[in-house]
Amino acid sequence: MKLKNRNIQKKELGLGSALLTLFVMIGCMLFTVAVLEKEPHIPLMIGTATGVIVTLLHGYKYAEVEEMLYKGIRHALPAIIIIILVGLVIGSWIGSGVVATMIYYGLQMIDPRYFLAIVVILCGIVSLAIGSSWSTMATVGVASIGIGLSMGISPGMIAGAVISGAYFGDKMSPLSDTTNLASGLTKVPLFDHIKHMMYTTIPALIIALAVFGIIGFRLDKTAMNAEKINNMLTTMNDQFIITPWLLLVPLVVILLVVLKVPAVPAISVGIVLGFFAQIFVQGGSLTEALTALQTGYKIDSGNSLIDELFNRGGLESMFYTISLTIVAMTFGGVLEYSGMLSSLIAVVLKFAKNTGSLIASVIIACIGTNCTCSEQYISIIVPSRMYASTFKERQLHAKNLSRALEDGGTLTSVFVPWNTCGVFIASTLGVSVMEYAPFAVLNYTVPIISIIFGFIGFKIIKLKDSEDDTITKGDLA
Secondary structure, three states, rough: OOOHHHHHHOOOOOHHHHHHHHHHHHHHHHHHHHHHOOHHHHHHHHHHHHHHHHHHHOOOOOOHHHEEEEEHHHHHHHHHHHHHHHHHHHHHHHOHHHHHHHHHHHHHHHHHHHHHHHHHHHHHHHHHHOOOOHHHHHHHHHHHHHHHHOOOHHHHHHHHHHHHHHHHHHHHHHHHHHHHHHHHHOOOOOHHHHHHHHHHHHHHHHHHHHHHHHHHOOOOOOOOOOOHHHHHHHHHHHOOOOHHHHHHHHHHHHHHOOOOOOOHHHHHHHHHHHHHHHHHHOOOOOOHHHHHHHOOOOOOOHHHHHHHHHOOOHHHHHHHHHHHHHHHHHHHHHHHHHHHHHHHHHHHHHOOHHHHHHHHHHHHHHHHHHHOOOOHHHHHHHHHEEEEHHHOOOOOHHHHHHHHHHHHOHHHHOOOOOOOHHHHHHHHHOOOHHHHHHHHHHHHHHHHHHHHHHOOOOOOOEOOOOOOOOOOHHOOO
């Protein structure tokens, strides 16, 4: 049975139902994760069950509620496909020596004092070129973690630099899905949207580079001893065939995406190239190459840092991420399609008396959606529907809304441990959200700058009297 939008509109749940469902989930989450130090799956399932019961008590049929859950999961299917491919690419690139080669040359070329700032710039360039923060983190990010750990740098700092750069490029790339989503939903021309985002994003990038530059010069130089790095280089030379020819594998993937080949086939090519490189370059067997894809690469080098770095990847390493994504999206589905989420955002909107508070309320709504629905796409989609008419009524150009949606939705998703982005980063980089959050400088600086600009009126574009903004709430439904 298909869920009809008109049925949902007739029976939308109010604020009380939304708060009850939300408080139950958050309470269970805090107790389970913070006190018991267990996984977030069960609290999300309890929250989903609470939402289902509340929805049924308000007159929905079970078939309708079931369809809400399925629609929530369907939102995550593109992300799940990418997650699967990322597990495969990490396994094949480690087994093929691609990651080892990037780390090997990186250790010899990069001055530790500038390492974190260089990581921000490099990840920013790659992500800008391919339009994907996830692909950037799964390739350049994984290599950066290895290089940084070899230098004795905190994994939280390295991950923060990777995330800052990757999300800068993703946010500003015309190839990015979230950038195109925000632009399309608000009907703002893509490059107008990107140009308007520069005012909040470029200053945040400068701040991030300054912070990582200062951190780099204040790092404990004793941890970056030459002997430790030389041991890493020697061990990698013993375990892998290191050759610059292997760098062609990531370069081919980057080239494909620059040529506008979609992410799935481009990453798939990278997996295939890594698979054959493990066999024909590293001399591995077909069984070993298949094992690296399925369960990840296994190594016992005698060097604990090397073993920790290279024992990862594979399809099975992503099962945790996939299961949490599915569970989170069932919770998000029942919140969105029952009307509970819109009732929460409507309350926030009541406090938006001026332009500054309106921009702030959009960002808060995006953050709240990231926390409750666990998916950055929904954090852009739902607030865009709720706020479009308000921006028009207040004679504010839609590009203000499109920018706020990305400033609040795209960037803050990394701070929620049960959001698909937070889960992906923790699984891919091997660093927990709590560990990297203080160092994801760009991601929390952009929303702050955006709110400040809203209150002081800097680069807030008004609709001209003669300009007919075609966006209405109905257009976005």
